[in-house]
Amino acid sequence: MASRDEREARAHFEERYGISGNSAAALLEERVIGAVWGANGYTTRAQADELYDHLALTPDSRLLDVGTGRGWPALYLAQRSGCTVVGTDLPLAALNKARARAEREGLADRSAMVVASGATLPFPPRTFDAIVHTDVLC
C-alpha cells in the first residue's frame, strides 16, 4: 500500500506530467537544458552526457532510471549507448509519455516503463548493471 507521501507525490506530479507540450515548451526546454525530452528539472544535456560517461553503458547494459518522469535521461542514455532501459515512476501520465517517446525514437523493444516507488522497487537483485536517478532521492 502506498504511503501518504507517495500518494501526495503521485497526485502532484500526475497533474504536472499530464500537461501537454507545444512548440514554445519545446523551445524553452532546448534553451534551458539543451535537449527536448519533456524534462522539467535541472539535469542539462551536458550533465546527462557526464552520467553516460560515468555509467560506462554498452549495448549489453541493463539500466534502471528511478523516477524517470517522461523518460529523461533514461531514453537519451539508451539512445546513446544502445543499452536496455527500465524507467520507474509514480505518475502514470508521465510513463505513458515516456513510452510514446520510446516508440517514436525506435526504443520500444529495449525499454520498459514501470509504475513503482523507488522505496519498493519490484525487481530482484542483480537485475540491472547500472542505476541512474536525477533529483528523485533528495
Place this chain on the structure above:
Amino acid sequence: MAFLTIHLPPGLSSADRARARASGPRAVGSRGEHDSMLRNAGFDVLVERDLTNAFLDTARAWLRESDAVADELIGLEPAGGFDERQEERRTMIAAIEHGLLRRSLFVAAKRGR
C-alpha cells in the same frame, strides 16, 4: 550508480532546514549525508562533486526563459498553474542563493562487485 541530487547543506539551523525543505523539491529533506548513506548501504563513493552553481544557472534559466514565452505557456496549464510554478522557481532560486540548497553528482559502486 550515478545520480544527481538536490540536498541540504550540513550545519543548517532548524529554522533554515525548514525553509530549505519548503523551498526545494517535494522530496528534499533527507537527514543523512549522501556519502555516509551510500557507504552504509554497501557502496563505495567514487565521485562526489558539487554542482550548485550549475543548478542555480539552470533554475534561473527556467524562470527567465519561461517568462519570455509566458503567453504561449499559460494556456497549457490549469488556471494559475504557470504563475504558481514561476513563484516556486523564485522561491527555490532565493534558497539556493542563500546557501540553503545544493545539488551534487554522486557516482558509487557496490562494494565487492
